[in-house]
Every structure is written in C-alpha cells, then in structure tokens.
Amino acid sequence: MEVKEFRKEKFPVHVRYYVCEDTGEQFTTTEQDTLQFNDLYAQYRIKHGIPFPDEIRMIRQKYNLNYSQISRILGFGANQYAKYESGEIPSESNGKMIMAVGEKNVMLNLLKNCESTFQPGEYDRILTSIIKSEETNFNTYPLYKIIYSDSRRSIFNGYGPKSIEKLFEMVRYIVRKHGEVFPTKLNKLMFYSDFCNYRKIGQSISGLQYRALNFGPVPDHYATIYDNVPYLDKRLIEVHGMVGTILSSKSDECDVVISDVEMETMDYVIEKLQDLTVKDIINASHHEDGWIHNNQTHGYISYDEAFNMRLV
Numbered sequence: 001m002e003v004k005e006f007r008k009e010k011f012p013v014h015v016r017y018y019v020c021e022d023t024g025e026q027f028t029t030t031e032q033d034t035l036q037f038n039d040l041y042a043q044y045r046i047k048h049g050i051p052f053p054d055e056i057r058m059i060r061q062k063y064n065l066n067y068s069q070i071s072r073i074l075g076f077g078a079n080q081y082a083k084y085e086s087g088e089i090p091s092e093s094n095g096k097m098i099m100a101v102g103e104k105n106v107m108l109n110l111l112k113n114c115e116s117t118f119q120p121g122e123y124d125r126i127l128t129s130i131i132k133s134e135e136t137n138f139n140t141y142p143l144y145k146i147i148y149s150d151s152r153r154s155i156f157n158g159y160g161p162k163s164i165e166k167l168f169e170m171v172r173y174i175v176r177k178h179g180e181v182f183p184t185k186l187n188k189l190m191f192y193s194d195f196c197n198y199r200k201i202g203q204s205i206s207g208l209q210y211r212a213l214n215f216g217p218v219p220d221h222y223a224t225i226y227d228n229v230p231y232l233d234k235r236l237i238e239v240h241g242m243v244g245t246i247l248s249s250k251s252d253e254c255d256v257v258i259s260d261v262e263m264e265t266m267d268y269v270i271e272k273l274q275d276l277t278v279k280d281i282i283n284a285s286h287h288e289d290g291w292i293h294n295n296q297t298h299g300y301i302s303y304d305e306a307f308n309m310r311l312v
Contacts, residue, residue: 004040009047013039014202014307031200038202041089042159050095052153054161057085059102064129072117073110073126074101104133143228147221151209158194158204158303166257167206168229170266173258175232176249177270183226183245184215188281189269191217192312195290197265199306205262210301212294216285217301272312284311 002015016032045052051059060070060081067082074081074097084090090098101107107130115123148162174189175181181189194204208219219225226232231251237244258266273281285291290305 004036006040006044009044011040011043013043014304035200035202038159042153042202045089045095046153046159048092048095049099050090050092051099052159052161053085053087054163056081056090056098059098060085062102063107063126063133065126069118069122069126073107073114074098075114104130143224146224148207149220153207155302155304156300157207157209158198158306159202160194160198160204160207162207163257167208167225169257170205170262171225171229172231172249172251173263174266174270175247176252177267178274180246180248182278183222183247185273185276185278185281186226186247187218187222188216188285189266189273190219190222191285192269192273192309193266195303195306195309196269196312197262198303199309200265201261204303205258205265210290211298212291212301213298214295216282217288217291269312281311287311 001012003010004013004015005011013036015036042052044050060067063070065073068078070076071078071081074094076094080094084094084098089095101110108127111123111126111130118126144162144164147164147167151157151162153159153162170190170193171186174186174193178186178189190206190208191210194206194208194210197203197205206219210217210219226234226247231249233248233250234245235248237246276284286295287310288305289308290301293305294301
C-alpha cells in the first residue's frame with residue numbers, strides 16, 4: 001500500500017510494479033496502472049458521494065435521454081455528461097446532482113425549470129419519457145433488491161457494478177466453461193474470479209459481497225442467484241449416498257456484457273481450479289487469509305485480501 005494524492009486529498013492504494021534486475025529501476029504495466037487509478041478514484045467517489053460511470057450511464061438510460069438533453073437539464077457543458085460516462089470524475093457538486101436526478105421527482109422539477117431550452121415537441125416527449133420511467137428500470141425488481149440490498153459500492157463488494165444482467169452472464173459463463181458444477185464449487189469459482197479481477201484492475205466483476213462460512217467463501221444470496229439465472233439446468237444426483245444439485249448450461253450463447261479482461265480472469269480461474277474436487281477447493285479456501293480472518297464471525301471478506309490469495 002502507498003499513499004497517493006487526488007484533488008489535494010490522500011488515499012492509501014494498492015501499488016504493484018516490477019523491478020529491473022539489471023538497473024533496479026521500477027516500472028509498471030498498463031494493467032498495474034489501471035489497478036492503482038481505479039483504487040484511487042473509487043475511494044474518492046465513495047468519500048464524496050460521486051456515482052461510478054455505469055451508474056451515471058444507467059441514470060441517463062432510465063429516462064431514455066441523449067447526452068444533449070440530459071446535459072441541458074442539468075446545466076452541464078455540451079459534452080460533459082458523455083465524458084462522465086466514459087470515466088471522467090465529476091466535481092462533487094455535479095456528482096451529487098447526477099445522483100439526485102435518479103429520483104424521478106427531482107428530474108421532473110429540473111426539467112420544468114429549463115422548459116425554455118427545448119422545442120415544445122421535444123419537451124413534451126422528454127416529459128412523457130420521464131413520467132413513464134420506473135425508479136430502477138435498468139434492473140429486475142425485487143430480485144435486484146434481494147441480491148444487492150441497499151449496499152453501496154465499497155471494498156467489500158470490490159467497487160464492482162451492481163447489475164443483475166452482468167451477474168447472470170458471469171454465472172452462465174463460468175458454468176459453460178467449467179461444465180457441470182456443484183453450487184459449492186461454483187461459489188468458489190465466483191469468489192476467486194471476482195477477487196482475481198479486483199487484484200488485476202481494482203474492480204470486481206459481479207459487485208457481490210462474500211461471507212466466510214463453514215464451506216469457505218460464499219456470495220450473498222447465492223441460492224437465489226442460481227435459481228434465477230436463465231438457461232441453467234438444475235438436476236439432482238446422488239453422490240456418496242447423498243442427493244445434491246448439479247448445474248449445467250443449456251445455452252452456448254454469450255451476451256456482450258462481460259469485458260475481455262473479465263473473461264480472461266474467469267478463464268484463468270477455471271483453468272487453475274478445473275480439476276479440483278469440491279472437497280479440495282473447500283480445503284484450499286480455508287487456507288486463504290480472507291476466510292481465516294472472518295470465519296469465526298461469518299463476516300464479509302474485504303477485497304483487500306485478493307493480494308494475499310494462495311490458490312490462484
């Protein structure tokens with residue numbers, strides 16, 4: 001950990017670099033730089049209540065607005081909202097403004113206050129779109145509420161985006177690549193994929209929190225997740241005189257919501273853990289610091305523990 005400064009504030013961040021054997025010079029890769037900056041920027045956003053790029057995008061999509069329309073409503077520069085969606089960090093005031101308009105009544109009041117900046121027909125279309133929008137039309141309710149509850153982005157969910165669509169595609173991808181898998185092992189494949197991705201770029205894939213339970217790290221509400229993922233086949237089999245559920249994929253199709261980096265992370269984890277039995281992977285997970293430090297209380301595992309993992 002090193003202390004880095006952003007906008008005159010200091011934050012402890014994970015810094016990884018290589019050292020040249022000949023010169024002793026330190027150097028970093030693009031991936032290591034990405035980890036450092038994502039860690040730094042995530043802490044700043046959380047401290048000041050500034051939304052993340054995917055949250056900024058979903059707010060605009062919620063009301064079916066283009067960049068010009070939402071920028072005029074909020075009083076931003078012509079291209080400013082697009083820049084925020086692309087990763088530029090808003091000022092604290094602009095960030096709080098964006099979060100506020102997630103509430104429909106706030107957005108309606110702002111629209112009415114700038115009616116003169118729109119042609120009558122355009123204004124009426126925008127007004128109708130906002131009125132008809134759902135409070136969270138970008139995710140499935142009440143499933144979203146159950147799985148993610150009211151938790152905000154934090155080190156305990158790896159600063160990851162909370163998206164049902166992306167979560168379901170992550171589960172489908174792992175099951176397709178691995179083949180038939182018991183939920184207990186799938187829990188560990190999810191855990192190691194999320195934590196490896198955080199170790200790589202400073203962000204989890206699923207945005208899930210993991211508890212240290214008796215059989216190792218387990219994602220919150222995993223049974224609800226697996227029961228609702230489309231195109232998963234669930235069947236009962238008998239193993240060692242006991243009946244258990246095994247999961248397999250009913251589709252080879254892949255929605256484009258997982259990035260290339262995330263796919264590489266999951267491929268790496270699956271390759272490393274493919275041949276381990278359920279018992280093997282449980283025992284291995286019990287040697288991870290994240291489980292050791294939290295198993296007595298069944299507490300949440302901080303993604304900081306990603307840098308101490310032994311199995312992958």
